[in-house]
Amino acid sequence: MFVGHYSVAFALKSNRNKIPLWVLFIAVQFLDYIWATLVLLGIEKLRVIKGFTAGSMLDSYFHPYSHSLITAILWSGLAAIVYKPICSWLGLAYTKSASLIIGIAVFSHWVLDLIAHPRDLAIYDNTWKVGFGLWNYRDPEFALEIALLAAGIMLYLTRNAMPGIRKGAIIAFGVVLVVIQIGDTYVPRNPLTDKQTVMGVWIFYTLFVVVAFVIEKIGSRRQTNAT
Numbered sequence: 001m002f003v004g005h006y007s008v009a010f011a012l013k014s015n016r017n018k019i020p021l022w023v024l025f026i027a028v029q030f031l032d033y034i035w036a037t038l039v040l041l042g043i044e045k046l047r048v049i050k051g052f053t054a055g056s057m058l059d060s061y062f063h064p065y066s067h068s069l070i071t072a073i074l075w076s077g078l079a080a081i082v083y084k085p086i087c088s089w090l091g092l093a094y095t096k097s098a099s100l101i102i103g104i105a106v107f108s109h110w111v112l113d114l115i116a117h118p119r120d121l122a123i124y125d126n127t128w129k130v131g132f133g134l135w136n137y138r139d140p141e142f143a144l145e146i147a148l149l150a151a152g153i154m155l156y157l158t159r160n161a162m163p164g165i166r167k168g169a170i171i172a173f174g175v176v177l178v179v180i181q182i183g184d185t186y187v188p189r190n191p192l193t194d195k196q197t198v199m200g201v202w203i204f205y206t207l208f209v210v211v212a213f214v215i216e217k218i219g220s221r222r223q224t225n226a227t
Contacts, residue, residue, distance in 0.1 A: 001116040002184055003177045004145040005029055006208070007152030008108040012101050014159045018093040019101060021156075022213035027105035029205050030079060031113075035066035036198035046198065048191040053118060054138040057191050060120050068122040072110035076103045112148075116141060142185045146178055163219035173211060 009024035026033070038044040045062035052059050065071055080103030087094040114121055117131035134141040153174045157167055192200070 001112045004148040007148035010152035010156040036201040039198045046194040053135040055135040076107040
């Protein structure tokens with residue numbers, strides 16, 4: 001699962017909960033940020049194997065601290081707890097429901113990974129591994145990713161008041177994400193090393209966060225003046 005994770009960020013964003021889209025982009029990929037860091041540190045293990053599954057070359061054979069069910073719950077709870085003090089520190093608006101929504105966004109990553117991954121997601125530690133394995137079926141997995149992304153963007157556009165220029169930017173961003181998913185799913189390429197792969201995760205995921213931040217600034221002054 002790749003761009004499908006961002007569907008949750010788009011779907012959960014609303015004017016009522018006041019959570020910035022860029023924060024939700026971090027939340028839905030928070031487990032992967034932890035995973036990438038732990039792989040770089042040599043704590044969790046990754047093999048990149050061409051043809052490992054039809055939809056992915058990633059064999060995450062040891063990632064209990066970022067992607068087991070128990071640790072996913074713990075990371076989600078931690079994110080929910082620290083969100084309010086982070087809002088105070090950054091001067092962000094905060095609502096009572098925001099912490100719960102952040103926790104849901106973080107945990108959604110594990111749920112979507114459960115659908116896509118082969119049996120490499122541990123329930124506890126590195127044991128009792130589960131995964132429905134949709135990565136083994138390239139076309140259905142790609143279709144699910146795009147359907148989730150489209151549904152999330154539609155919810156974002158209908159639930160949030162914004163100027164037309166920002167709507168256009170969101171749609172354009174969605175198209176870019178689709179193109180990236182096409183490349184990730186269908187374009188042949190040679191495997192990278194484990195370290196190169198997780199560095200790419202850090203770079204691209206953070207780039208998407210920056211884009212989400214910039215998009216929500218588009219037309220914000222005009223919208224404030226109109227209000």
